[in-house]
Amino acid sequence: NLDRLGKREPEIYGRATLADLERALRAEFEARVRLEFFQSNHEGALIDRIAAWADAKVDGLVLNGGALTHTSVALRDALAGAKLPAVEVHLSNLYQREEFRHRSLTAPLCLGVITGLGFEGYHAAVRFLLQRG
Numbered sequence: 001n002l003d004r005l006g007k008r009e010p011e012i013y014g015r016a017t018l019a020d021l022e023r024a025l026r027a028e029f030e031a032r033v034r035l036e037f038f039q040s041n042h043e044g045a046l047i048d049r050i051a052a053w054a055d056a057k058v059d060g061l062v063l064n065g066g067a068l069t070h071t072s073v074a075l076r077d078a079l080a081g082a083k084l085p086a087v088e089v090h091l092s093n094l095y096q097r098e099e100f101r102h103r104s105l106t107a108p109l110c111l112g113v114i115t116g117l118g119f120e121g122y123h124a125a126v127r128f129l130l131q132r133g
């Protein structure tokens, strides 16, 4: 549902859009690193993309799995198979929200998790992956 940013529950996710996020990340990082973005509301499309990035040996992954974070064994297995350095990001603070959001199936496959910092979480995740090398 992240394509709905800006329209979807703005009291939780804010008024900025996914295009705004992409623009801000490109502005900060594009001189230093090639960024690729992918959003889908379809679990299988996300899994295929993670596998393609693994085959392409990308240097790192910033993942916001949205609600699939809490439910998808398939997404978890895709990450486990990819063996990519990954950081999980959530715009909202999962621990201030419903209990079903407190569990992440994908977090154990990630180097770390950033939750509740809004767009800054994505910036921090890319910065971390860059300085880690």
Ligand code: DQA
Residues within 6 Å of the ligand: 001, 002, 064, 065, 066, 067, 068, 069, 089, 090, 091, 092, 093, 094, 101
């Ligand atoms: C989210 C949190 C999830 O629980 C929710 O289903 C989302 C967005 C976040 O970025 O805060 O879709 O991943």
